[in-house]
Amino acid sequence: xxxxxxxxxxxxxxDYQLVGHGKRNASVLKEAFENVDEHLESDRYGSGKVIExxxxxxxxxxxxxxxxxxxxxxxxxxxxxxxxxxEKALKKVAYHxxxxxxxxxxxxxxxxxxxxxxLLADKDRVIQLEDLTGLKEEIACLLLELPQREIGGQLxxxxxxxxxSAHCRSKGIxxxxxxxxxxxxxxxxxxxxxxxxxxxxxxxxxxxxxxGGISGAILAGDSEFIEKAKIWKRRYGGDLMSLYPYIVxxxxxxxxxxxxxxxxxxxxxxxxxxxxxxxxxxxxxPKPVSNMFxxxxxxxxxxxxxxxSDIQQQTGIGxxxxxxxxxxxxxxxxxxxxxxxRNIPEKQIKTAFRLxxxxxxxxxxxx
Amino acid sequence: xxxxxxxxxxxxxxDYQLVGHGKRNASVLKEAFENVDEHLESDRYGSGKVIExxxxxxxxxxxxxxxxxxxxxxxxxxxxxxxxxxEKALKKVAYHxxxxxxxxxxxxxxxxxxxxxxLLADKDRVIQLEDLTGLKEEIACLLLELPQREIGGQLxxxxxxxxxSAHCRSKGIxxxxxxxxxxxxxxxxxxxxxxxxxxxxxxxxxxxxxxGGISGAILAGDSEFIEKAKIWKRRYGGDLMSLYPYIVxxxxxxxxxxxxxxxxxxxxxxxxxxxxxxxxxxxxxPKPVSNMFxxxxxxxxxxxxxxxSDIQQQTGIGxxxxxxxxxxxxxxxxxxxxxxxRNIPEKQIKTAFRLxxxxxxxxxxxx
Numbered sequence: 001x002x003x004x005x006x007x008x009x010x011x012x013x014x015d016y017q018l019v020g021h022g023k024r025n026a027s028v029l030k031e032a033f034e035n036v037d038e039h040l041e042s043d044r045y046g047s048g049k050v051i052e053x054x055x056x057x058x059x060x061x062x063x064x065x066x067x068x069x070x071x072x073x074x075x076x077x078x079x080x081x082x083x084x085x086x087e088k089a090l091k092k093v094a095y096h097x098x099x100x101x102x103x104x105x106x107x108x109x110x111x112x113x114x115x116x117x118x119l120l121a122d123k124d125r126v127i128q129l130e131d132l133t134g135l136k137e138e139i140a141c142l143l144l145e146l147p148q149r150e151i152g153g154q155l156x157x158x159x160x161x162x163x164x165s166a167h168c169r170s171k172g173i174x175x176x177x178x179x180x181x182x183x184x185x186x187x188x189x190x191x192x193x194x195x196x197x198x199x200x201x202x203x204x205x206x207x208x209x210x211x212g213g214i215s216g217a218i219l220a221g222d223s224e225f226i227e228k229a230k231i232w233k234r235r236y237g238g239d240l241m242s243l244y245p246y247i248v249x250x251x252x253x254x255x256x257x258x259x260x261x262x263x264x265x266x267x268x269x270x271x272x273x274x275x276x277x278x279x280x281x282x283x284x285x286p287k288p289v290s291n292m293f294x295x296x297x298x299x300x301x302x303x304x305x306x307x308x309s310d311i312q313q314q315t316g317i318g319x320x321x322x323x324x325x326x327x328x329x330x331x332x333x334x335x336x337x338x339x340x341x342r343n344i345p346e347k348q349i350k351t352a353f354r355l356x357x358x359x360x361x362x363x364x365x366x367x
Numbered sequence: 368x369x370x371x372x373x374x375x376x377x378x379x380x381x382d383y384q385l386v387g388h389g390k391r392n393a394s395v396l397k398e399a400f401e402n403v404d405e406h407l408e409s410d411r412y413g414s415g416k417v418i419e420x421x422x423x424x425x426x427x428x429x430x431x432x433x434x435x436x437x438x439x440x441x442x443x444x445x446x447x448x449x450x451x452x453x454e455k456a457l458k459k460v461a462y463h464x465x466x467x468x469x470x471x472x473x474x475x476x477x478x479x480x481x482x483x484x485x486l487l488a489d490k491d492r493v494i495q496l497e498d499l500t501g502l503k504e505e506i507a508c509l510l511l512e513l514p515q516r517e518i519g520g521q522l523x524x525x526x527x528x529x530x531x532s533a534h535c536r537s538k539g540i541x542x543x544x545x546x547x548x549x550x551x552x553x554x555x556x557x558x559x560x561x562x563x564x565x566x567x568x569x570x571x572x573x574x575x576x577x578x579g580g581i582s583g584a585i586l587a588g589d590s591e592f593i594e595k596a597k598i599w600k601r602r603y604g605g606d607l608m609s610l611y612p613y614i615v616x617x618x619x620x621x622x623x624x625x626x627x628x629x630x631x632x633x634x635x636x637x638x639x640x641x642x643x644x645x646x647x648x649x650x651x652x653p654k655p656v657s658n659m660f661x662x663x664x665x666x667x668x669x670x671x672x673x674x675x676s677d678i679q680q681q682t683g684i685g686x687x688x689x690x691x692x693x694x695x696x697x698x699x700x701x702x703x704x705x706x707x708x709r710n711i712p713e714k715q716i717k718t719a720f721r722l723x724x725x726x727x728x729x730x731x732x733x734x
Contacts, residue, residue, distance in 0.1 A: 027405035029612055038394035042581070071438050075604030108602030112479050208608055214409070215607040235475030236603055237442030240582040241575055245396055245612035 003305035008321050010312040016348065017318035018271060021212040021257075021338035028214060029245065032252035042242040046230060050244045054251050055218070062182075062203045063194030064220035068230055069247055071238050073180055073206050073217035074105050077143070079232040080202045080219060082113045084141035084174040094118040094135065095143040096127055098150035100178065126156045129163045142168055145178035146185050146196075152284035152294035152334075153181070158189050165199035175199065180206040180217075181290060183258055187265040188289040201225075207250035210264065210291055211257055212338065216246035257339070264291035264337040271335065274349070278357040280364055284332075291337040295320070299363045301331035307359045317344065317352040370672035375688050377679040383715065384685035385638060388579040388624075388705035395581060396612065399619035409609040413597060417611045421618050425585045429549075429570050430561030434587035435597055436614055438605050440547055440573050441472050443586040444510070446599040447569045449480045450592060451508035451541040461485040461502065462510040463494055465517035467545065493523045496530045509535055512545035513552050513563075519651035519661035519701075520548070525556050532566035542566065547573040547584075548657060550625055554632040555656040568592075574617035577631065577658055578624055579705065583613035624706070631658035631704040638702065641716070645724040647731055651699075658704040662687070666730045668698035674726045684711065684719040 001009070011017070022028075043051035051069055058067040070076040078101070085091045093109075095101060097119040101109050109115045118139055120131040126148050144164070147153035156164075168175040177200040179185075182193060189196060197203050202221040207213035219229055233239050268288040275281050280298040297304040301323050308319050323331045368376070378384070389395075410418035418436055425434040437443040445468070452458045460476075462468060464486040468476050476482050485506055487498040493515050511531070514520035523531075535542040544567040546552075549560060556563060564570050569588040574580040586596055600606050635655040642650050647665040664671040668690050675686050690698045 023406075024409040024411070024609065025405060026400065026403050026407040026409075026611070026615070028409070030400060030403075030405050033393065033397055033400070036393050036397070038392060038397050039390075040393040042391040042393075042395070044391070070604075072604035072607050074601075074606075078604065105604070106598050106601045108604065111602055214609045214612060231473050234441075234473045235478055237437075237439035237445065237472070237475065238604070239441075240439050242391065242581045244393070245581060248393070 003302045003309070004322065006309045007305045007323065010309040011318040011321035014312050014318035015316040016344040017340050018344070019318075019335050019337060020340055022340060028212070029249060032249040036248055040244070040248075043244050043247070045241060046233070046239050050247055054247050057251070058205070058218045059220055061193050062197040062205070062218075062220040064197060064203060065223045066226045067218050067220035068226050068233065069243055070217045070219055070233060071215060071240060071243065071246070073204050074100070074108065075233070075236050075238045076204050076217045076219040076229075077101060077176070077178060078105070078109050078112065079229050079236070080176050080204065080221070081109060081115060081141055081143065082232065083225060083228050084176065084201070085113070085115055087174070088140040088172070090138060090140045091115045092118060092137065092139045093141045093143060094120050094132075094139045096121055096145060096148055097123045098148070099143060099145055100149075100180070101143070103150070124151055126151070126154050127164070128156065129160055129167060132164060132167055139173055141174040141176055143176045143178055144200075145180070147181060147290045147292065149181070149292070153288065153290045153292035154285050155185060155188060155289045158191065161196075161199055174201045176201065177203045179203055181209050181292065183261050184210040184264065184290040184292065187262040207246070207254065209336070210261060210338070211250060212253045213250035214246055216243065216250055260339075261291065263342070267291070267337045267341045268293055268335070271337065271341065274353045278353060278360055280360040281356070293335050294332050295335060296326065296330055296332045297323075297360070298330050299360065299367070300329060301325045303363055304331050307356075307363065311352055311355045311359065314355065315348055315352045317348055319352065319356070370669045370676070371689065373676045374672045374690065377676040378685040378688035381679050381685035382683040383711040384707045385711070386685075386702050386704065387707055389707060395579070396616060399616040403615055407611070407615075410611050410614070412608060413600070413606050417614055421614050422585070424618070425572070426587055428560050429564040429572070429585075429587040431564060431570060431587035432590045433593045434585050435593050435600065436610055437584045437586055437600060438582060438607060438610065438613070440571055440584040441467070441475065442600070442603050442605045443571045443584045443596075444468060444543070444545060445472070445476050445479065446596050446603070447543050447571065447586060447588070448476060448482060448508055448510065449599065450595050451543065451569070452480070452482055454541070455507040455539070457505060457507045458482045459485060459504065459506045460508045460510060461487050461499075461506045463488055463512060463515055464490045465515065466510060466512055467516075467547070468510070470517070491518055493518070493521050494531070495523065496527055496534060499531060499534055506540055508541040508543055510543045510545055511567075512547070514548060514657045514659065516548070516659070520655065520657045520659035521652050522552060522555060522656045525558065528563070528566055541568045543568065544570045546570055548576050548659065550628050551577040551631065551657040551659065554629040574613070574621065576703070577628060577705070578617060579620045580617035581613055583610065583617055627706075628658065630709070634658070634704045634708045635660055635702070638704065638708065641720045645720060645727055647727040648723070660702050661699050662702060663693065663697055663699045664690075664727070665697050666727065666734070667696060668692045670730055671698050674723075674730065678719055678722045678726065681722065682715055682719045684715055686719065686723070
C-alpha cells in the first residue's frame with residue numbers, strides 16, 4: 001500500500017477525528033429526512049413551499065431582498081458575475097489569483113461567458129484596498145472570497161472590507177461575496193451575516209461547508225438581480241425538477257450548526273496552537289480567523305504520511321486523511337473544524353500531539 | 368376558487384389517478400433510501416463507487432463506451448451539442464421546432480454557446496428523412512427527440528430512424544438522441560435500448576420521467592466525448608459535491624420500472640381508446656406509441672375544468688390536475704402512464720368515462 005492510501009485508510013479507521021462533522025455518507029441524508037413527513041411536497045423547477053421557505057430564510061439571514069437556491073456555487077457565482085458584467089456592458093471582473101473561479105472551474109467563466117478575469121493581489125495574501133485603487137483597468141465587478149480558502153482561510157480586516165465596499169460604490173464597481181464560508185467568518189468579525197452582506201451587492205454562500213449539507217448554494221441580492229439569475233439558472237440546466245434532497249438537508253443542518261460557528265472558530269484556534277507547538281509544523285494562518293486553516297509539515301510528504309498513519313493507528317485519533325505536496329521538503333493539508341472535535345477525550349488529543357512532536361523531531365534529526 | 372385550482376385540488380383528493388407513479392413528495396426519496404446502508408459513501412465531485420457503478424450500468428444499457436450522470440438533461444444536452452459543434456468547428460445544429468432546447472431553456476444553447484439552431488419539420492409532425500435531405504445549410508449535429516413530447520409523444524418509424532442515421536453518417540453529421548423517454552419508446556419499436564442507441568453518436572436519457580426518480584440525467588457516448596463532457600460539466604457547475612440523492616433513487620426506480628415500460632405502453636393504448644370514445648375528446652396521437660399522449664377536449668378550458676372536477680369528486684378517480692388552453696374552444700393536458708393505472712378498479716374507470724362522455728355531450732348541446 002502507498003503511504004498516501006495508508007494515510008486515508010488509517011484515518012478512516014480511527015475512533016475520533018480532529019476535523020469535520022463526520023463521514024460524508026448516506027447517514028447525512030437519512031438523519032435529515034428521518035423526521036420529514038413523507039407527504040412533504042417536492043419543489044418543481046424552482047417553485048414550491050420547500051424551496052421558497054428556505055430561500056426566504058436565507059434572504060432574511062443575508063439581509064437581501066431575495067435569494068435563490070442553486071445546485072452549486074460554481075453555477076451561482078458565474079451567473080452573478082455575468083449579470084454584473086451585462087449591467088455595465090463590460091466583460092471584466094477582478095478576483096484573487098487563487099479564486100475558485102480561476103483554479104477549480106475549468107475556466108467556465110471564460111468559456112461560457114467570455115468574461116476576462118483580472119487577478120488582484122499576490123497569491124499568498126488577501127486583497128487589500130490598495131490592490132483596487134492601484135488598478136488601471138476598468139472592471140464591472142470585484143469578487144471577494146471570505147475567507148480566502150487556498151491560503152488557509154485568511155481574512156482582511158472588517159475596516160478594509162468597509163473601505164473596499166465604499167470604493168467600489170464610488171466607482172460603480174459591483175461587489176460580490178464568495179461567502180462559501182460566510183457563517184464561518186462571523187465570529188472573528190463579531191458581526192451578523194446581515195452586517196457583512198450589507199457591504200456587498202450580491203452574496204453566495206454554500207450549504208455544505210460549515211453547515212454540512214449535501215450540496216447546494218444560495219445566491220442573494222436585490223429582486224431584479226435574482227429574477228435575472230433565475231433565468232440564467234434555467235439556461236444552465238440548474239433549475240432541476242426537484243432540489244428538495246439538498247434543501248431539506250441544508251435547512252436541517254443549518255438549524256443545528258449556524259449557532260455553533262463560534263465554537264468551531266475557538267476550536268480552530270486551540271487546535272492551531274497544538275500544531276504550532278510541534279517541531280517542524282506550522283499553521284497558515286498562524287492564528288485562524290475562521291473554522292479553517294492549513295497545516296504545513298516541513299518534511300517530505302511520504303515520511304509525514306507514514307508518521308501520521310502510525311499516530312492514527314496508535315492513538316485512534318484521525319489527524320489527516322490526505323496530504324498535498326507543497327515541495328520536496330514540505331507537505332500540507334486543510335483543516336475545517338466541525339462537530340467532531342469536541343467529542344475527543346482531551347487526554348487522547350494530548351497523546352497524539354506529543355507523538356507528532358516527537359516523531360517530527362526524530363525525522364528532523366534523522367535527515 | 369378558480370376552475371383551475373379546483374381542478375388541481377379535486378385531483379389531489381382522489382383515491383386513484385389515471386396517470387403517473389404517484390405524488391412527487393418526500394416518500395419517493397424515503398422509500399428509495401429505506402434499505403440503503405447509512406455507511407454508503409457519498410460520491411465526491413463526480414468520483415466514487417455510487418456514481419461510477421450507475422454510470423457503468425447506463426453505459427451497458429445504451430451500449431456506449433461510457434456514461435456520465437448529470438444533474439439535468441438541459442445541461443447534458445447543451446454540452447453534447449457544444450462538443451459536436453466544436454468537433455466540426457461549426458456552430459449550427461438542427462432539431463424540431465418544439466424541442467426542449469428551443470422552448471424550455473431560455474435559449475441557453477444560444478446564450479451560453481452562441482450555437483444557432485435550424486428548425487426542421489413543421490411543429491405538428493416529427494422529423495422525416497426528407498427534412499434532412501432537403502436541408503440547404505450545413506449542420507454539425509442533428510438532435511432527434513424520441514418521442515416528440517410536445518406533440519403528444521409521436522415517433523418516426525424505426526426504418527426512418529435507420530435512414531436518418533445512415534444519412535447523417537454519410538454526411539458527417541453527428542446524431543444526438545434526446546431520449547428523455549428512451550425506455551418508454553422501446554416497446555413500440557420492439558428493440559433494445561442498445562439497438563436504438565446504436566443509431567446515435569450520443570444519448571441523453573432522463574431518470575425522472577418513466578423511471579420516476581427525483582432529478583438527473585445520463586449522457587452516454589464514446590470515451591473521448593464523455594471525457595470532454597465531464598470538463599464542461601465542471602464548467603457548468605454540474606459537478607456537484609454529491610449527486611447520490613439522485614443516483615440512489617434513479618437506480619432504485621430503474622430496477623423497479625425498466626421492465627414495466629411495456630405495461631405502461633399497453634395501458635396508454637387502452638386509456639386512449641377510452642378517451643377517444645367520449646364526445647368531443649380525442650388523443651394525440653390517436654394511438655399512443657409510448658407511455659404518453661395528449662388529451663384534447665373540444666370545449667373551453669373553464670367548462671372542461673369544472674366538468675373534470677365534478678367527475679373527480681364524484682368518482683374518486685383523478686383524470687387531470689391541470690389543463691392548458693389551446694384556443695377558445697379547445698384545451699388539453701398530458702398523460703404519462705405509470706404505476707398507478709393498474710391499481711384502479713375497472714368499474715370505477717368505466718363510471719368516470721361514462722360521466723365524461725355524458726358531460727361533454729351535455730356541454731356540446733348547451734353551447
